[in-house]
Amino acid sequence: MVPVSQETGQGASTIHEVLERVRRVMHIAEGFLPPAHAIAWGVASAPFVVHGVRSLTREVREHPESTLLLGASGAFTFVLSALKLPSVTGSCSHPTGTGLGAILFRPPIMAVLGTITLLFQALLLAHGGLTTLGANVFSMAIVGPWAGYGVYRVLRRGQAPLMVAVFFAAFVADLSTYCVTSVQLALAFPDPGSGFLGALGKFGSIFAVTQIPLAVSEGLLTVLVMRLLVKSSRGELTRLGVLLSKGTKQEAMAP
Amino acid sequence: MLPIDAAAHGSRWRRRHPLDKAVLGLGLTVLAISLPPWPGAALVLAAALTVLLGPAGVPGRRLWRAYRVPLGFCVTGALPLLVQVGGPDGFLAAAPDGPVRAGELLLRTSAASLGVLLFAFTTPMSDLLPRLVRAGVPAPVVDVALVTYRMSFLLLDSVRRVREAQAARLGHTTRAATWRSLGGLGATAFVRAFDRAARLQTGLAGRGYDGTLRVLVPPARVSVPFTAASLALLAALTALALTLEGPLS
Numbered sequence: 001m002v003p004v005s006q007e008t009g010q011g012a013s014t015i016h017e018v019l020e021r022v023r024r025v026m027h028i029a030e031g032f033l034p035p036a037h038a039i040a041w042g043v044a045s046a047p048f049v050v051h052g053v054r055s056l057t058r059e060v061r062e063h064p065e066s067t068l069l070l071g072a073s074g075a076f077t078f079v080l081s082a083l084k085l086p087s088v089t090g091s092c093s094h095p096t097g098t099g100l101g102a103i104l105f106r107p108p109i110m111a112v113l114g115t116i117t118l119l120f121q122a123l124l125l126a127h128g129g130l131t132t133l134g135a136n137v138f139s140m141a142i143v144g145p146w147a148g149y150g151v152y153r154v155l156r157r158g159q160a161p162l163m164v165a166v167f168f169a170a171f172v173a174d175l176s177t178y179c180v181t182s183v184q185l186a187l188a189f190p191d192p193g194s195g196f197l198g199a200l201g202k203f204g205s206i207f208a209v210t211q212i213p214l215a216v217s218e219g220l221l222t223v224l225v226m227r228l229l230v231k232s233s234r235g236e237l238t239r240l241g242v243l244l245s246k247g248t249k250q251e252a253m254a255p
Numbered sequence: 256m257l258p259i260d261a262a263a264h265g266s267r268w269r270r271r272h273p274l275d276k277a278v279l280g281l282g283l284t285v286l287a288i289s290l291p292p293w294p295g296a297a298l299v300l301a302a303a304l305t306v307l308l309g310p311a312g313v314p315g316r317r318l319w320r321a322y323r324v325p326l327g328f329c330v331t332g333a334l335p336l337l338v339q340v341g342g343p344d345g346f347l348a349a350a351p352d353g354p355v356r357a358g359e360l361l362l363r364t365s366a367a368s369l370g371v372l373l374f375a376f377t378t379p380m381s382d383l384l385p386r387l388v389r390a391g392v393p394a395p396v397v398d399v400a401l402v403t404y405r406m407s408f409l410l411l412d413s414v415r416r417v418r419e420a421q422a423a424r425l426g427h428t429t430r431a432a433t434w435r436s437l438g439g440l441g442a443t444a445f446v447r448a449f450d451r452a453a454r455l456q457t458g459l460a461g462r463g464y465d466g467t468l469r470v471l472v473p474p475a476r477v478s479v480p481f482t483a484a485s486l487a488l489l490a491a492l493t494a495l496a497l498t499l500e501g502p503l504s
Contacts, residue, residue, distance in 0.1 A: 027328075028332075029325040029328040029329055029332065029364055029368065030284065030325055030364060030367045030368040030370075030371050031284065031287055031288050031363050031364040031365075031366065031367025031368060032328075032329065032332060032360070032363075032364050033288075034288070035288050035289055038288070053393055053396055056395060056396060056399065057393050057395045057396070060395035060398070060399070060466065061395070061466075064464070064465065064466030065456050067395065067398045067399055067402060067466065067468065068402055068452040068453075068455050068456050068459075069449065069452050070399045070402070071398070071399050071400075071401070071402020071403045071405075071406055071452065072402070072406055072448040072449055072451060072452035073448070074399060074400070074402070074403030074406075074407075075402075075403050075406035075407045075409075075410045075448055076410065076444055076445055076448040078403065078407045078410075079407065079410045079411055079414055079444050079448075080441060080444065100441075104445075112396060112399070113399075113403070116396075116399065116400045116403055117403075119400075120380070120403070120404065120407070122371065123259070123371070123374075123375045123380065123383075124257045124259055124260055124375070124380065125257065125259070125321075125324070126259065126321045126322065126324050126325055126368065126371070126372060126375070127324055127325070129325070129367070129368070129371060130281065130284065130371055131284060131285075131288055131367060185332070189335070189336060189356075189360075191339050191340050191341070191350075192339045192350050192351065192352065192353075193339035193340055193341040193348075193350075194339070194340045194341035198339070198340035198341055199335070199340075201340055202335045202338070202340060203335060206335065220434065221434070221437055221438060221441065224434060224435070224437065224438025224439075224441070224442075225438050225441035225442050225445070227438070228438055228439060228441075228442035229442050229445055229446075232442060232446055233442075233445065233446055233449070236445075236449050
């Protein structure tokens, strides 16, 4: 849903209140897409999720202790989307977390963790849906992470500073997620007068007003989080391949 | 624990096999999006609401708290259908069949949401996840999902406490302080998640952890009468919707 909350910044008092905030992250609701579209987006998402499942299964078989780290990563992704994000326009919403997740855990793993998180949100929070799971996975767990990670890799290869690359990765991941959602809605509900393009303009203009400032906000927040992580969790970031280990000249690459 | 999951643990149908409830709840959802919205989705909506508040015994207040979330999205999402871009009436004009399309969409979405809520309000996640292995989901993925599920509550609780501590230290009084606090909150969540995973690993290693997380699942058998009754209800709804479609449309 389009974020409109104007809370004062006081801390939430219960888990339920914290999670009330998760719900304002944009997902397509249950039953919103016609059956053919729901199936088509599920089919489009399937290869990426299967690829992610294979990567995850291989990782767990080789390193059984990874189960716990991956579970922790999933929980972190879930909780990250619960943080309240002040927008530069004064409203507030919540980060998608796809950019930071892709940098830390790589897009194939994010496809699986994102699918698990979206399934939990559909069943535990009535947010998103099972029939729209494929569409939501495609925008939030596939396109967002891959777009953000692609920008991150390009900028890092171009010798851009880490924090600049992190900002643009989070910005692009957030914005691309919402662009894909607009396309999905426009395909399902073409405008009676101007067809797909008119509908894309309608849905896109609704999201653009709120999402461009929020994408900037998510970029800034991700930079702040990463700056603190570089100071406090250098070991974990090195293990994840985000930072160089001592004596390594080339940054670690995902397999 | 989250409200829907807490309600599922105390549900009348808690002891029923998840497959029983999936046939009924998810079957209603499939019907809601497959049948014509009027009268199909309307019939599904009425049936799902009756089952939720009647035999399943879901408290109305709890149901409303969960149901208003998808409803809010549906209303927001249906609004663009009321206008059209371009055409003889100007750049932006009221769509001729906009209210009908928006109404049909609202009916379909609200009925489909109730079907999923019927499943979610009666099936705890801890009953569902371990059984997914039998449904063909790879065991490592189910294990990761189980750890994610259990760790999410602990991490959310930690985040809540950190937020309270930040607020008590005036960490949300100015915009700059809010940003600083938020960055700290995200980083703390990461550090605590990985720290907890490391401690869990140490504890499990001491108990002979071999890479698989074995959990006890409450025994339940698929009820043939319940599943047959669910299928009969779905068939009756389909027949009724198709019969009434002509006269009512």
